[in-house]
Amino acid sequence: MQKPQRIILLMVFVLSAVGAFWWRMSLESAAMPATESVATITPTPSATQPETANQGTSKIASHTLTATAAATKALDLAQSQLELQLKEYDFGLMVEGVNGLLADTNNYWAVYLNGEYAKVGIAELVLQAGDRLELRYETISL
Numbered sequence: 001m002q003k004p005q006r007i008i009l010l011m012v013f014v015l016s017a018v019g020a021f022w023w024r025m026s027l028e029s030a031a032m033p034a035t036e037s038v039a040t041i042t043p044t045p046s047a048t049q050p051e052t053a054n055q056g057t058s059k060i061a062s063h064t065l066t067a068t069a070a071a072t073k074a075l076d077l078a079q080s081q082l083e084l085q086l087k088e089y090d091f092g093l094m095v096e097g098v099n100g101l102l103a104d105t106n107n108y109w110a111v112y113l114n115g116e117y118a119k120v121g122i123a124e125l126v127l128q129a130g131d132r133l134e135l136r137y138e139t140i141s142l
Contacts, residue, residue, distance in 0.1 A: 060136075061136070063082055065134075067133065068130075083100065093122060094121070097109070109136070110135070112136060115134070
């Protein structure tokens, strides 16, 4: 199998797995009670000036935001501080770019909650006061 075909096959597999996971988690989050609290948002310094580093040809960027109120939607928090490029898929929204840095065939935007890979997509993720939302530009490793 040629390298471009492997990359496409890997991307299809990863997107399918992420989509299935998000769908399952969205069913669980639908059972959560709705609240009407207003969130106050406090960005960390990296929200306006991302941490960046070059490791060989790999680009790494990270934006960390902190919720100061319960029931803060991660997507609302991120959109209030960052310029997001989003794409709608059958499984939900996917972050394709942050502040102009777009995902490509080698890199993607990963969503982390309190330092751990998020179990749901950014649109389904609900934060509590003190939770840290991080968007990391990571290299896809085969």
